[in-house]
Amino acid sequence: MKSLRLPVAGLLTLYVAAVSGCQSGSDLPQAPLLLAMEAEVSDHLDATYKNLEHSSKELVGAELGMAFGDAAMTYHAYDLPLMARKCYSRAMELDPSDPRWRYLLARIEIDIGNLQEARAHLEQLSLVNPDHLPTRVALGELQLELNDLDIAKETFRAILFKNPRCVPALSAMGKIALQQGDPEL
Secondary structure, eight states: OOOOOOOHHHHHHHHHHHHHHHSOTTOOOOOOOOTTOOHHHHHHHHHHHHHHHHHHHHOOHHHHHHHHHHHHHHHHHTTOHHHHHHHHHHHHHHOTTOHHHHHHHHHHHHHTTOHHHHHHHHHHHHHHOTTOHHHHHHHHHHHHHTTOHHHHHHHHHHHHHHOTTOHHHHHHHHHHHHHHTOTTO
16 A cells, blocks of 8 residues: 655645635735724724725735725724734835835834834835935934934934934934933033
Protein backbone atom coordinates (compact mmCIF):
# COMPACT_ATOMS: atom_id res chain seq x y z
CA MET A 1 0.00 0.00 0.00
CA LYS A 2 1.42 3.38 -1.02
CA SER A 3 1.37 6.27 1.38
CA LEU A 4 -0.23 9.49 0.23
CA ARG A 5 2.47 11.96 1.19
CA LEU A 6 2.73 15.30 -0.47
CA PRO A 7 5.99 17.15 -0.27
CA VAL A 8 6.02 19.96 2.29
CA ALA A 9 6.17 22.55 -0.51
CA GLY A 10 3.07 20.98 -2.08
CA LEU A 11 1.15 21.16 1.19
CA LEU A 12 2.21 24.74 1.70
CA THR A 13 1.04 25.63 -1.81
CA LEU A 14 -2.34 23.99 -1.19
CA TYR A 15 -2.71 25.81 2.12
CA VAL A 16 -1.87 29.22 0.63
CA ALA A 17 -4.26 28.64 -2.27
CA ALA A 18 -7.06 27.60 0.08
CA VAL A 19 -6.57 30.52 2.44
CA SER A 20 -6.26 33.13 -0.28
CA GLY A 21 -9.37 31.77 -1.97
CA CYS A 22 -11.36 32.41 1.20
CA GLN A 23 -10.36 36.04 1.53
CA SER A 24 -12.02 38.85 -0.31
CA GLY A 25 -9.86 41.08 -2.45
CA SER A 26 -10.71 44.10 -0.34
CA ASP A 27 -10.06 42.60 3.12
CA LEU A 28 -13.17 44.31 4.42
CA PRO A 29 -13.13 44.42 8.23
CA GLN A 30 -16.18 43.37 10.23
CA ALA A 31 -18.76 46.08 10.73
CA PRO A 32 -18.33 47.90 14.05
CA LEU A 33 -20.80 47.27 16.85
CA LEU A 34 -22.99 50.34 17.12
CA LEU A 35 -24.61 49.71 20.48
CA ALA A 36 -25.32 52.65 22.79
CA MET A 37 -24.85 55.24 20.06
CA GLU A 38 -27.31 57.92 19.11
CA ALA A 39 -29.56 56.96 16.20
CA GLU A 40 -28.07 59.57 13.85
CA VAL A 41 -24.53 58.46 14.63
CA SER A 42 -25.45 54.81 14.24
CA ASP A 43 -27.14 55.55 10.91
CA HIS A 44 -24.10 57.48 9.65
CA LEU A 45 -21.70 54.71 10.64
CA ASP A 46 -23.97 52.07 9.12
CA ALA A 47 -24.11 54.05 5.87
CA THR A 48 -20.31 54.41 5.94
CA TYR A 49 -19.88 50.66 6.23
CA LYS A 50 -22.44 49.93 3.50
CA ASN A 51 -20.66 52.39 1.22
CA LEU A 52 -17.37 50.63 1.95
CA GLU A 53 -18.96 47.25 1.19
CA HIS A 54 -20.26 48.59 -2.12
CA SER A 55 -16.90 50.17 -2.96
CA SER A 56 -15.08 46.92 -2.23
CA LYS A 57 -17.15 45.23 -4.93
CA GLU A 58 -16.86 48.01 -7.49
CA LEU A 59 -13.43 49.60 -7.05
CA VAL A 60 -9.79 48.50 -7.11
CA GLY A 61 -6.38 49.98 -6.40
CA ALA A 62 -6.07 53.61 -5.39
CA GLU A 63 -9.81 54.24 -5.79
CA LEU A 64 -10.57 51.48 -3.31
CA GLY A 65 -7.81 52.85 -1.10
CA MET A 66 -9.59 56.21 -1.12
CA ALA A 67 -12.84 54.49 -0.08
CA PHE A 68 -11.07 52.79 2.83
CA GLY A 69 -9.41 56.08 3.77
CA ASP A 70 -12.71 57.96 3.70
CA ALA A 71 -14.32 55.30 5.90
CA ALA A 72 -11.32 55.41 8.24
CA MET A 73 -11.65 59.17 8.68
CA THR A 74 -15.31 58.72 9.60
CA TYR A 75 -14.49 56.01 12.15
CA HIS A 76 -11.64 58.17 13.45
CA ALA A 77 -13.99 61.13 13.88
CA TYR A 78 -16.45 59.00 15.85
CA ASP A 79 -13.68 57.67 18.11
CA LEU A 80 -13.64 54.12 16.80
CA PRO A 81 -9.84 53.81 16.67
CA LEU A 82 -9.54 50.09 16.01
CA MET A 83 -11.91 50.24 13.04
CA ALA A 84 -10.16 53.39 11.79
CA ARG A 85 -6.81 51.63 12.17
CA LYS A 86 -7.91 48.67 10.05
CA CYS A 87 -9.25 50.97 7.35
CA TYR A 88 -6.21 53.30 7.34
CA SER A 89 -3.93 50.27 7.06
CA ARG A 90 -5.90 48.94 4.12
CA ALA A 91 -6.01 52.38 2.48
CA MET A 92 -2.24 52.61 2.85
CA GLU A 93 -1.78 49.19 1.21
CA LEU A 94 -4.08 50.02 -1.69
CA ASP A 95 -2.91 53.60 -2.20
CA PRO A 96 0.68 53.90 -0.91
CA SER A 97 1.21 57.13 -2.85
CA ASP A 98 -1.19 59.05 -0.56
CA PRO A 99 0.73 60.08 2.57
CA ARG A 100 -2.47 60.98 4.46
CA TRP A 101 -3.18 57.37 5.29
CA ARG A 102 0.20 56.77 6.93
CA TYR A 103 0.01 60.06 8.85
CA LEU A 104 -3.51 59.39 10.12
CA LEU A 105 -2.61 55.80 10.96
CA ALA A 106 0.29 57.15 13.03
CA ARG A 107 -2.14 59.45 14.87
CA ILE A 108 -4.37 56.44 15.65
CA GLU A 109 -1.36 54.42 16.83
CA ILE A 110 -0.49 57.27 19.21
CA ASP A 111 -4.08 57.40 20.48
CA ILE A 112 -4.16 53.68 21.27
CA GLY A 113 -0.67 53.66 22.79
CA ASN A 114 1.31 51.96 20.02
CA LEU A 115 4.03 54.58 20.17
CA GLN A 116 6.81 52.64 18.44
CA GLU A 117 4.53 51.81 15.50
CA ALA A 118 3.52 55.46 15.30
CA ARG A 119 7.15 56.52 15.40
CA ALA A 120 8.04 54.18 12.54
CA HIS A 121 5.23 55.62 10.40
CA LEU A 122 6.20 59.21 11.17
CA GLU A 123 9.89 58.56 10.51
CA GLN A 124 9.07 57.00 7.16
CA LEU A 125 6.85 59.95 6.25
CA SER A 126 9.58 62.38 7.29
CA LEU A 127 11.97 60.72 4.87
CA VAL A 128 9.47 60.91 2.01
CA ASN A 129 8.35 64.47 2.70
CA PRO A 130 10.70 66.24 5.12
CA ASP A 131 8.87 69.55 4.67
CA HIS A 132 5.48 68.32 5.92
CA LEU A 133 5.27 70.32 9.14
CA PRO A 134 2.49 68.32 10.88
CA THR A 135 4.49 65.10 10.43
CA ARG A 136 7.71 66.67 11.72
CA VAL A 137 5.96 68.19 14.75
CA ALA A 138 4.15 64.92 15.55
CA LEU A 139 7.45 63.03 15.29
CA GLY A 140 9.22 65.49 17.57
CA GLU A 141 6.38 65.39 20.11
CA LEU A 142 6.47 61.60 20.06
CA GLN A 143 10.26 61.58 20.52
CA LEU A 144 9.78 63.92 23.46
CA GLU A 145 7.07 61.67 24.92
CA LEU A 146 9.40 58.68 24.54
CA ASN A 147 12.05 60.69 26.44
CA ASP A 148 14.45 60.79 23.47
CA LEU A 149 15.35 64.36 24.34
CA ASP A 150 18.44 64.75 22.16
CA ILE A 151 16.68 63.34 19.11
CA ALA A 152 13.60 65.47 19.80
CA LYS A 153 15.80 68.54 20.19
CA GLU A 154 17.35 67.93 16.76
CA THR A 155 13.92 67.38 15.21
CA PHE A 156 12.59 70.64 16.66
CA ARG A 157 15.75 72.57 15.73
CA ALA A 158 15.32 71.42 12.13
CA ILE A 159 11.69 72.55 12.24
CA LEU A 160 12.63 75.94 13.67
CA PHE A 161 15.37 76.42 11.08
CA LYS A 162 12.70 76.37 8.35
CA ASN A 163 9.78 77.68 10.45
CA PRO A 164 11.19 79.97 13.16
CA ARG A 165 7.73 80.86 14.50
CA CYS A 166 6.39 77.32 14.79
CA VAL A 167 4.69 77.49 18.18
CA PRO A 168 4.62 73.71 18.89
CA ALA A 169 8.36 73.50 18.16
CA LEU A 170 9.14 76.54 20.33
CA SER A 171 7.05 75.09 23.15
CA ALA A 172 8.75 71.71 22.84
CA MET A 173 12.19 73.31 22.93
CA GLY A 174 11.16 75.03 26.17
CA LYS A 175 10.09 71.69 27.65
CA ILE A 176 13.37 70.10 26.60
CA ALA A 177 15.35 73.00 28.09
CA LEU A 178 13.52 72.59 31.40
CA GLN A 179 14.04 68.83 31.45
CA GLN A 180 17.73 69.18 30.63
CA GLY A 181 18.24 72.13 32.97
CA ASP A 182 19.52 74.26 30.09
CA PRO A 183 17.54 77.50 29.71
CA GLU A 184 19.76 78.59 26.80
CA LEU A 185 18.54 76.01 24.29
